[in-house]
Amino acid sequence: MSDTLTTPQQADDLVVLDKFTGEQIAAVSQFTVEQALDAIDDAEIATATAAALPRHERAAILEGAAALLHERSESVAELIVSEAGKTIRQARKEVSRAVNTLRLSAAEALRNAGEVIPFDSFPGGENRQGWFSREPLGLIVAITPYNDALNLVAHKIGPAIAGGNAVLLKPAQQTPLTAQLLVDLLVEAGLPDNVITIVRGNRYVAQALVQARNVRMVSFTGGFATGQAIAATAGIKKLAMELGGNAPVLVFADADLDLAVEASVSGAFWAAGQNCIGAQRILVERSVFPAFLKSFVAATEKLVTGNPRLDATDVGPMISAQSAEAASAKIHEAVADGAALLTGGELNGSLLTPAVLTGVPRTCRLWEEEVFAPIVIVEPFDDEQSAIISANDSEYALQAGVFTSDLNRALRVAGAIEAGGVMINDSSDYRLDAMPFGGSKYGSMGREGVRFAYEEMTQPKVVAISR
Missing domain, CATH: 3.40.309.10 (Aldehyde Dehydrogenase; Chain A, domain 2)
Incomplete structure (x- = not known):
């Protein structure tokens, strides 16, 4: 392990503040780098559990979590107000959008399984038939921001679960409680509790997650400088980044x-x-x-x-x-x-x-x-x-x-x-959670939006039969 990743054996608790009053509302434990590395190894084992979930079970879990989130929407909105500082009206809208994001993810688990390939479209292929399926990548690191502390977490873990992946989730330091709540709802809805691992910690912990060789993809939403650091240190793996706009x-x-x-x-x-x-x-x-x-x-x-x-x-x-x-x-x-x-x-x-x-x-x-x-x-x-x-x-x-x-x-x-x-005839800030979402210039990589994130988080596998 590189010396640059060395941190104390015991990390200080992360204090979560009410963004309006400044009062402490919680203190949650953080990982050391060594604990993060152990979590990566455990999460890799969980990839088999995630991939083995039949598509109907993945869909049922996501639908169940959406139903629980809808049922508890007011208390969740109140948490967002306290932890992220959004107004109550804005927080209610974010909860509603997250419910939709989970439901879209459930539909994607059932819909987007692959396609038949027309091998006879080219001479020499007349005696062949086959298809491609969409298979899990394996282990995905999701790093999420504070400004949509619920829905942007849903935009990463919803498609990841739909695709049969395990996830290491590192939420924003300012809003860890909302991310934990969403993961808890997924577990309550039937998701095996090792499929998503929440890792809280500083930039050295994030660096350990990003650098890990057994991580297959990093999905990051956040600042440009952090995105540059991820790209420089991630190694050979898929990257999806949304680095802001103007x-x-x-x-x-x-x-x-x-x-x-x-x-x-x-x-x-x-x-x-x-x-x-x-x-x-x-x-x-x-x-x-x-x-x-x-x-x-x-x-x-x-x-x-x-x-x-x-x-x-x-x-x-x-x-x-x-x-x-x-x-x-x-x-x-x-x-x-x-x-x-x-x-x-x-x-x-x-x-x-x-x-x-x-x-x-x-x-x-x-x-x-x-x-x-x-x-x-x-x-x-x-x-x-x-x-x-x-x-x-x-x-x-x-x-x-x-x-x-x-x-x-x-x-x-x-x-x-x-x-x-x-x-x-709309402001720039309109977003439907089903549409492809991402930038077109420097630093933008990949697309979010449930269907498009699902495709980023899966890989095609071809089977061809010669008769």
Whole structure:
């Protein structure tokens, strides 16, 4: 074992805080590197158990967990509010989506088993027939983020179970309780308790999981720097990574401005802006820019920031006071460079009021980087081509939004924007859990969305019979 992986024999407990009050809500044990290596060996043994589960049992387990999650949805939502800081309305929606993700995974276990191969489609194959099946990869490491602490865990372990794999799950340090709850529901629904192993720990523990030779795939959602580290150390294995975005939304003069404002406000500030497909750069045709900006700022100022447990709250806390302070620093940096702060940006612990800026220089971090905070840039453009150039002015390209009443323009712009998905007359942050999800530029690898993750987490095996 490399010296770089050496950690103390006993790791400190991980303290979990309520993201609004700052009070401790739990303390959970963490793994040392040595314990993580033991867990990898045990999990590899469990791959045989996972693969041996008949497809109907995999489906029944996933459906059963979905039913339990639906039944307990309010208590689960309350946990998300406390542990992740989402507002109660947003947390309820996340639970509903996770139920759907598990049900989609159950359907995939039954549906996507392989295909017949038409060997007689080529001369010499007339006397052959056969098929390919989709077989488990084996052992998968899933590393999940804090911003969708339930549904993004479901997006990894649901397809993995459907495909007959064992999983080593490393949840975000800030939100381990929600991940544990979902795994517990799966076990309650009948999943053998060794098929998913939760491993909590620091970056050295994560490195041990990623480097392990007997791991067949790493599925990671998180920051770009961590993704680079994983790619550099994983070795020869499959990688699926979603490393964030910097989503543009284009609003043309012929758009329904009321719709564009409403959708873009939601798209920018949902989950306190901690959303990888959230609207970060809103580009508006110059002739309607003043009207849009006035309405957008007014709608932003109506948002209620505060206690996430209250139904009236629109914007809750960020994941930590440190994250809120870092976001506030980016606002001050942009203003110092000439940007205008039109509203918001008030810091109070982990709360940051929704901020709208304009005149942001292209060299600012707010323009170049994923901000992951309740901050949005609104800028004018003069013509379609300049809007497309501005929209594509980022290394990170998950999704984009386009508002226009001209269908030809909508399709033309959607084709020109470099992104994994383009939402027309919707904000960039719309996501259906059944659709392929991922980016199109630097750092993006693979796709999520249940069917597509399932295919990433399985491998085809051909059987051909010569008669």
